[in-house]
Amino acid sequence: MIDKRVATAAEALADVKDGSTVLVGGFGQVGHPMALIDGLIEHGAKDLTIVCNNAGIGTSGLPRLMKLGRVRKIVCSYPRTAAVFSELYAAGKLELEITPQGTLAERIRAGGAGIGGFYTRTGVGTLLAEGKETRDIGGVSYVLELPLKGDLALIEAWEADRWGNLIFRGSGQNFNPIMATAAEKTVVQVQKVHDLGTIEPTAVVTPSIFVDRIVEIPYAPPYQAISY
Template structure:
């Protein structure tokens, strides 16, 4: 089956529907599948539940889907850089399921591994544990968290081949690998598309069996959330 398609819109053809759950890879603005997010925006699909470490920033990343009111619910661990997110949440327009970052990562990994639930100390005795099963192991209490799966996972990789074997680079190797395993349908955008066999087997982070479609995005913009620098004179005197 041919996996490589020409455009992001083509990669999502026949996949999107109102009310679906989408996992979106990335950490801050690093390793986010921007071309696929833009294709979702242009499709007009609504009522989305989006599972992502964060919600982008105003006007970029998942922030563009907040602007168009296409997201109904976010399952996230960090939302501090997005004013529109805060406004929609505080007004009751946007639903939020908040997770400690490690818990979110493990929920996704568990979902991809077919594990329905697990216990963790994180969040016991806080708002995070409200309404969840608490069980005692040894001398400590643990809260039960459920695994997460999605109708669609959209991910960004540094390199990929025609069969969907993927390699991530540096911080982009964050939520992308685990989300690739937890989507019923996984679509990847790759910066460098190479022939099958060019990637050393030991270098592969996501095996192609998890990836259904690939789109080549050779010149995607890469942004930095915040950049803090000191004047050159201060650096030299340090």
């Protein structure tokens, strides 16, 4: 019987290795897997590369992970959403690869789809294009962007069944579905797990083939982060 449910975030992340590249879903705190990030903090993995839209907000979640010295590098579009990022980056304790938001999304999608790269006009003639291949196509300059893949994806969905078929709610969909396809292992934080067969197939956004583990975290706003 296929059942991908795991009791706790700590159990779901027990085999994370130091040096992993971790894709973290969410846009701000919408669709952001806070409980899974707390589980990663509890695990203690270090030297991580985090791929995300932004570097978190406030002092919990990703900012806490960075403050504890567990993150070596961040690949994102909006890093300065957290003061701790600015402090660590200014001190030379954190690497940054800045990527425009649309380019970031497409690089992750390419990683999941097995595409070797793509050309885009975004960033041409700027510092973001330095060191990258450029090409003239139809009289227009483009820059080559390479795919992004992860060892692990941490994502948040609204509902699932025990196989791992996922439904998202509103803008919580954001980066989560593409990240689920682009990682060697995908762990999902969901609000509710339904009996098999009760989810309408046409409502499924991310099919179970992309999901490895599910942790049910009932919705209880505001989310209270664990202190360490």
